[in-house]
Amino acid sequence: MLRLEGLTKTYRTGDQALKAIDLSVPPGQVMALIGPSGAGKSTLIRCINRLVEPTAGKVWLGDTELTHLSARALRRARREMGMIFQEYALVERLTVMENVLSGRLGYVGFWRSFTRRFPQTDVDEAFRLLDRVGLLAMADKRADELSGGQRQRVGICRALIQNPKLLLVDEPTASLDPKTSRQIMRLICELCSERGLAAIINIHDVALAQMFVSRVVGLRLGEIAFDGAPTGLTPEVLTSIYGEEDWEATIQKVEDDEEPAEAAE
């Protein structure tokens, strides 16, 4: 599905953000990418859809190699990859519906998008997605009128309406309260399994990652320091990723948290 071969990114300042990363994600797998700030998590997922140009290495999405695509082919490839952002990155002065439909921009021509006359199937799908995340009534509200959790759900709709094969998720819960964070993570994981989507989720909340995903990759200074099941995250492993600290509480918290299963709104 997604395969990275020797993916390297060196910024102009000389900082090596990624050092020859090899990684593959099979179809339908939801993978969490953890690591300290500056480990290269954001750079990694941005190198996949080339919002950041990788310095070396290859990115295979299915049978397509992405790093050498022309501008036009890159736009086509980006349609296959939905992205969900830290702090939502909704266009604040557009309505919820415009934000969701902007996920279809790769499929419609300029005049259609300029006049906001999207094909009926796109409009129907937008309503269906908004209904799925419980925001149907908000369709004509401006994005900046929504709360954080609602905004991120709009962000999820925007990514899904692209009908992607892969979701790239960058710190989806970074500015949300603990309860909303879980609801958003649960929603992303549910939608991935409903649609058989693969996903890479950057997250710095280790406990939250352990709760929802089947595979965790730890990144440290641009290199993979851990790759395995969430149960494999022992204090020793976390120390190797983040450095010396008392990890018992972090791991403990996960086990406590499993019990009160709250329903998504």
Added chain:
Amino acid sequence: MSSELNALLGKGWKKPPFIKRAWLRWTLLAGFAAYLVAAVSTVPVNWARVYEGLDRGAAFVMAFTSPDFISRGGDIWSGMVESIVMTVAASVVGIAISIPIGLGAARNIAPLPVYLICRGIVAISRALQEIIVAILLVAIFGFGPLAGFLTLSFATIGFLSKLLAEDIEAMDRAQAEAIRASGARWLQWINYGVQPQVMPRLIGLSMYRLDINFRESAILGLVGAGGIGATLNTAFDRYEYDTAAAILILIIVIVMALEYLSGVIRARVQ
């Protein structure tokens, strides 16, 4: 408690001065004061001439109590219409040209060569003052509102492109990035990712520029570029201060009306 902390406790605290060396600080202050006195004292004032001029000044100010809209009513009306047409046409054309140049002059969305060209256009437009441009264009196109219209369009480009480009450079990158990640093409990216972010400022600046253009149109008449300024100039030349007062009052009223209108519009587009 550390000895470092102990030394500080109980002592007052003051913001450190911007210039640390006390002698330098005081020398600069004294130097500035001395310069101010010297500069003012070198401006020549001919008190006898000022005394004579007071009468004329008083006549001019008194004219505001009895402005004459009637006796040159036809001239005032045609001058006003000319100014307004010039202002609106120049604003519309100027804004339409400013938008692509503004996009090109924003470093975060334009490639370097385009950026340099657009910044060059902006720099030229801003370097040349309206009056100088108007004198040049009057020389080329002759007296009349065409020269005024072209002058104001040209000046609008420098003003609006620069401020629009700066607003684009200060936009939230994440919002624009999200649109790009969906596979949008360049124009769609501008329309969805950039335009909504800068629209309120663009509208506000356009209204402000309309206001400036109207005021400038009154000046441009003085160098022969048409509009109400020409009528005003004629009134002064004939010592018809009551007509001049009427024209100035009209200009003030229109500028205030535009100011009010732009306030209303800006509040609505936030």
